[in-house]
Amino acid sequence: MTGKTILAIDDSRTIRQLVSQTLSEAGFDVTTAVDGEDGVSTFLHSRFDAVITDINMPKLDGFGVIDAIRKGTANRKVPILVLTTESSVEFKDRARGLGATGWIVKPFENHQLVDILKLVTGADGA
């Protein structure tokens, strides 16, 4: 176990299951949320070492999630990774402008996801 807790926000059940499966196997403790609103409210109720969020989501999109977390008070410096199929510079800049820590372009290899999470949470490589 890395002891690190991750919040994964995605409206796709498949992606949630994939992320949660991949990271759990790597020893992370994963909580999932089904849309932006759910994500932010889950974030506020627990302490997470990193957040992974989709961008295109109902209710509140990923940009909204980043903004809400960064403008909030609790744990606002948590690393936030954007999980997306978008790959434009403009998109990236917008996410970063709002405070995203990094981004992962779908589709991703499982080990890439794990490596990035280890990088931003400081979980040891073991």
Add this chain to the structure above:
Amino acid sequence: MSEKETTESARTIEFVSLTAGGQGFCIEITLIREIRRWSQVTALPFAEDSVLGVMNLRGAVIPIVDLAARLGLGATEIGARNIVVVTAIGSKIVGLVVDSVSEILSVNVETIRPNPTLRRDGTGNHVVGLLPVDDVMLRVLDLETLFAKGTEEAA
């Protein structure tokens, strides 16, 4: 469950002794689900003679078989005194009609004698051993063999 497995796994086995067709038998207690009085059954079309019909056992439909007839000992004359021994045979639940059920025996496996009449042609294969108790000889029944194709065939 076959006799072989049980001899390997335990030294004592519990049996329920019963009579059917005037003979003494015993069935391993782990195969028995419950023992109840005979009640009227619903006849099944095209069933072989030993299948008396089906009965409602708390919502499940279970076939009721005349054990004596099944063993080739002639049909039991069934009345209110008869007993139904509800057994689990493989994944199926089957009720066996017997004359009476006497007692639960705790038996050392070593006292079970092999059945010397075990024949290759299949008849008698369902008696896998003999168990002398006091002055009677109980036949140890292997229900799986006895019902191996029976219930399917009856269909």
Add this chain to the structure above:
Amino acid sequence: MSNDALRATFFAECEELIESLTEGLDAIAQGDRDKETINAIFRAVHSIKGAAGAFGFNDLVAFAHRYETVLDLIRADKLDISAEILRLITRSSDALAELVELTRDTGSASLDPVQDLINDLESHAEAVKAEEPPEPDFVFAPLSVIQIDDPSPTPSGFVIRFQPTAAFYTNGHEPARYFAALAALGTLSVACDTSAIPPLTDIDIDENYLRWTLTLSGDTDADAVKAVFAFAEGLCTLDVSPLADAQEPDTSPEPTDPPASLFGIPLDLPPSGPATAPAITEPTTSPAVPNAAATPAQSAAKAPVKTATTLRIDPDRVDRLINTVGELIINHAVISQKLAACGINNDSEIMAALDDYRYLAREIQEGVMSIRAQPVKSLFQRMGRVVREAGEATAKPVNFISEGESTEIDKTILERLADPLTHMLRNSVDHGIESAEKRQQAGKPAIGSVRLTAAHRSGHVVIEVADDGAGLNRERILAKAIEKGLVPADAKLSEPEIDALLFAPGFSTADSVTNLSGRGVGMDVVKTTITSLGGKVGITSVPGKGSTFTISLPLTLAVLDGMVIGVGSETMVLPLSSVVETVRPSRSDIHEIGPGECVLSVRGTFLPVVDLCQLFGLRPVRAAAADRSYVILDASDTSVAIAVDAIWDQRQVVIKSLEGNYGTVTGIAAATILGDGKIALIIDSEALVGLVAPRRTSRPLVELEA
């Protein structure tokens, strides 16, 4: 959790997404231009694309991507939803659904059949882009690993000078984690320059005053080092130079202070084997359509979309529950019979309490049944695709109208309805709807319509397939039936009887077998399927106006509408769906035609008489044959008269399998438990007819009823 489970999740999710896609498109077809509707269809396609990528379903991704691009243009108000575009995105949704199905069934899907559609999608997307010259081509997102342009090996290490900005911290970055990642590449030593830290009173806690000089030695290359900092790009000043050049740094962030003010922190982290530095970043290709990301889902706030939350349950659990509730109802009947036998009055308190018990048990039963029930919506949506495809295949413009999509029916029945409905709908388009010219000549609108409706009617679900085509050509049907020897040449049949010939085995009206509906299955297969579900199917037709197929189905397979009959000393149940009528004939209507063989004459036709008691070898009761009632049963296009000793009741019975503990019994479908706790066998009408009247294809039902 296995990959199979993940795949299953994916396809289940796809199904839901396609459902909401279809729903959104329907709304758009009806003039809905709400932003959220359009967002929702975009998201559905986008989600399929995103998740499909994770499984390497590249064809699916490629198609979804083109589709999504067009939807995105619509979303960004760059493309109007004209009739043409609506058709394009509707066809694309059908194609996407099919690609998903194909991928699910075969693991991949060829794009060849949808190449035209892809071209259309692309040309529309390009037309929009052409109007906006500054936009570069979208480059399809490749695998996310960064392209390494210069893999030239470098010597023994690097000196990295790194100064984060304040934004580095607010964006959730942490220097120590970067150092750990670098340490994984080789042996790292870290030196921090703290000289910029102002006096305590001047410190801005959000500002960063630290600069680091990192020395990484080991066999690694500059790209790997830069990749570690990929996320920090723009949030720090970074200089990576090979170890050999590090002596003459010429970059400004280099600390100017003498080494005296530096304190080195050697990180004692050994290069940890396989853990490589993350190399994920966006592809370093040209930017995409800017609006792809620039349209926030702000509209979400204005109209809260009602989301249906669902619970996924193992169907076995529901079945067990249904069974138990069935028991509860039987148990009620047992108690009430026993109380009555004790001489307790119906108006006594205990009987009143028992009435409440029955009421509650029924409530629970209905509730449990409704768990298995599902709306016909997704099935109907699939059928919409069938009609559109059939229209395209036959070059007949057809409008598909569905009604009563929220009507619920047992899931198992629903699943088994797809094939018969597909067949009927294809039949309606292929044989029912006329060509546009013929329709216009007849003074009808050029576009034909096929209407699929579902409704609850007195404990059943009634599904209708109606077309506004030419109606059945009865002359041709009759001629065909005579030609095929299904009816005698001189047969005088009423219109409904001719119509019913459509369901006769081996009948097909098409002169030539079209590749659409003539696939070796006829309407007789439709009828067999519906009957096996405990339902009935019929047809009505008006020349020039169209035909309507009507299917009536039970709400669930767990219960059956039965006729409770007495056979000898036993009680049995006949499925009501195959019961035509009951008769009490006079002695003169029964004709003995051989030893133990009788026929019953009903309105001039002779039906074989089946003595169930005899057939099943049951103990007969004393009743004389003439006192018996007869139930006319119609199954597999054959009618027989069943001689019964009593007709007790018509009621719903809970179906209990015989197979679990016993096996199959010829002529018996299942069992049920009666109010007194006794078991009654349910007769399998089809098998029974097969037993007594081996299919006489030369004697169709219609003749028997004449």
